Every structure is written in structure tokens, then in C-alpha cells.
Amino acid sequence: MVLAEGTRATARRVLCAAVRRLQEAGVPEPEASAEILLSELTGLRRGELYAGEFDLSRRQLERYAEWIAARERREPVQRILGYAYFRNLRLQLNEETLVPRPETESVVEAVLERVDRRGGSCRVLDLGTGSGAIAVSVAQERPRCRVYATDVSEAALRIARLNAAAAGVEVEFRRADLAAGLEDLVNGVDLLVSNPPYVPAGDIPRLMPEVRDWDPPRALDGGPDGLAFYRRIFSEAGRLLAPGAELVLEVGDGREGDVLRIGELYGYVARGVRTDLGSTPRAVLLSREV
Incomplete structure (x- = not known):
């Protein structure tokens, strides 16, 4: 998910690249995985990720690249994040749950x-x-x-x-x-x-x-x-x-x-x-x- 030198690292561009990677890796529901991870990283709602030109910092890009690589290895989104949403709760997880x-x-x-x-x-x-x-x-x-x-x-x-x-x-x-x-x-x-x-x-x-x-x-x-x-x-x-x-x-x-x-x-x-x-x-x- 490396962008060409001088290219703006917008949420939309990075998200599209992530979806392609997950599709190529055979990950189920690649769009949902890529969107949820980027939404949690940026604090934007999933619908907002495509709506505007939101620049990502280098640190965000690095973290997102790590998360997408983990998802390519079929690590669940919730394991990557360390938490899951359930009813009204955000629940922390570990290897025993x-x-x-x-x-x-x-x-x-x-x-x-x-x-x-x-x-x-x-x-x-x-x-x-x-x-x-x-x-x-x-x-x-x-x-x-x-x-x-x-x-x-x-x-x-x-x-x-x-x-x-x-x-x-x-x-x-x-x-x-x-x-x-x-x-x-x-x-x-x-x-x-x-x-x-x-x-x-x-x-x-x-x-x-x-x-x-x-x-x-x-x-x-x-x-x-x-x-x-x-x-x-x-x-x-x-x-x-x-x-x-x-x-x-x-x-x-x-x-x-x-x-x-x-x-x-x-x-x-x-x-x-x-x-x-x-x-x-x-x-x-x-x-x-x-």
C-alpha cells in the first residue's frame, strides 16, 4: 500500500488500495474489513471515508498498512483492533476470549x-x-x-x-x-x-x-x-x-x-x-x- 512519491495519501486512495489487496488475498468481505479498520483508525464514519479528501499522516499510513497485512493473514478485524462491539458495549479482548x-x-x-x-x-x-x-x-x-x-x-x-x-x-x-x-x-x-x-x-x-x-x-x-x-x-x-x-x-x-x-x-x-x-x-x- 505504498503510494507514489508526491501523491496525496487520502483516505479514499488508501482504502481502495487496501480493498484490492484483501481481494487478491481471498479475504471474505474485503470492503467491510478495510472500511472498519480505517474508520477505527481515523474516527471517521464508514460513509465518510469516500465522501471527501481526508489526508492521512505517515503514522496512520504505517499503522493501517500493518493492520491490512494482518487481515491478509486472516487475523479477524476484532483481534487486530483488540476490541469488539457488542450491543451497547465496546469489549476488550485477549487470547483467552x-x-x-x-x-x-x-x-x-x-x-x-x-x-x-x-x-x-x-x-x-x-x-x-x-x-x-x-x-x-x-x-x-x-x-x-x-x-x-x-x-x-x-x-x-x-x-x-x-x-x-x-x-x-x-x-x-x-x-x-x-x-x-x-x-x-x-x-x-x-x-x-x-x-x-x-x-x-x-x-x-x-x-x-x-x-x-x-x-x-x-x-x-x-x-x-x-x-x-x-x-x-x-x-x-x-x-x-x-x-x-x-x-x-x-x-x-x-x-x-x-x-x-x-x-x-x-x-x-x-x-x-x-x-x-x-x-x-x-x-x-x-x-x-x-
Whole structure:
């Protein structure tokens, strides 16, 4: 992305050059990647990048060239920036956190719906919180809830705590492997939510490089059939749930029926499915009967 001597380094020219490089490298949605990175670098809205002649400094050019080179290597935009946007939040990331995806926003919507049906106040537990996307969103949007969140990774919890502090909300974060170590919550959780690992182990090598090479493997690997963590949740978390408690679990494409059937085997009652913005079933709802 080197411009000829004496040529003005305008945002438009640099952006067009970046898009061509990403196209040649076979990067999916090259325009979106190039625009988002330049928008974040300059503070301009994406539509403004083409609207005028905005000169870039040498430092900006160097940084943008580094970012485009990283994107050519299929590093996700969010990893390059070190943060991701999710609902009303800008979430910091590290190597132990998944990049929060728009599909998971439908999981939050399902949680908020259940909270509202309970009068807007309840105890919510987010298992495997990662960056804190779900837990921090719930705490921000339903401040009367008491929100707990766990992760097995201390590095992930450090980031989640930073994200909660940045959002100005209180979430009680704990290091735990699913239900282990949460004895004080026995019979106290009204709503349990989780986005567990759900990719079948054998499918991981076939994932897009942005996921396969950059997301933490243990946040992806759902065991041989992709359902190992659901079995553990249904088996281990039941003792944490108050009578009549509800579960909202994110699921992989086409797996909603499998997860609901497993839940029913463990004595839970299926309460429905919620779709994401692409109309794909993304969250299953279950309850623990009194």
C-alpha cells in the first residue's frame, strides 16, 4: 500500500488500495474489513471515508498498512483492533476470549425477555463468560438483576472485569469450571445462561481461519459430537437452580433439537427456541420445574 512519491495519501486512495489487496488475498468481505479498520483508525464514519479528501499522516499510513497485512493473514478485524462491539458495549479482548458475535445478541435478548417476565429482578448466572459479553450486557440493560459470571480462565476473567468496569456495572466474576466452586449459589439462581463450546472436535480444522486460528480452542471444542458441555451443564448446574429457574443456552446451527432432547433426559422442560437476525435457531429455552 505504498503510494507514489508526491501523491496525496487520502483516505479514499488508501482504502481502495487496501480493498484490492484483501481481494487478491481471498479475504471474505474485503470492503467491510478495510472500511472498519480505517474508520477505527481515523474516527471517521464508514460513509465518510469516500465522501471527501481526508489526508492521512505517515503514522496512520504505517499503522493501517500493518493492520491490512494482518487481515491478509486472516487475523479477524476484532483481534487486530483488540476490541469488539457488542450491543451497547465496546469489549476488550485477549487470547483467552472468543470474539463476541452478532448471533449471541439474540441470546441476550432471550435472557432479557425472561428477566422481564420475572418482574425485572432476578439472580442471573453466566457460565463460561469469556469477555463478559452476555453478563455485562444483562447487568447494563437490567440493572436490578444480580449477575454472576464464571470462566475457567483467569486471563478471560481479567478482561471481563475490565469490560464490566468500563460499562459501569457490577458483575460478580468467579473462576470456576462450570458449577464447581459455586456452592453458595445452591438453589439460588433464577436464570442460567451460557454460550458453551459447541463445535464438534472433528469440525474444528474445517472452520474459517478467522475462527480456527484465532479463537481459543477450548472455547470452541464441544467434544466428539459438540454436545459435551450441554450434558455437563444439565448434569452439574441443576443444584444451583432455584425452583422454577430457567436456562437460556446458545446452540450451533441445527443443534437446537439435540440440546432440548438432552435437557429433557435430565428432567428439564423445553420452553422454546429463539432465532438470530439471520432467522437461524440460536438459543434454546428450558426450565426446571418445581
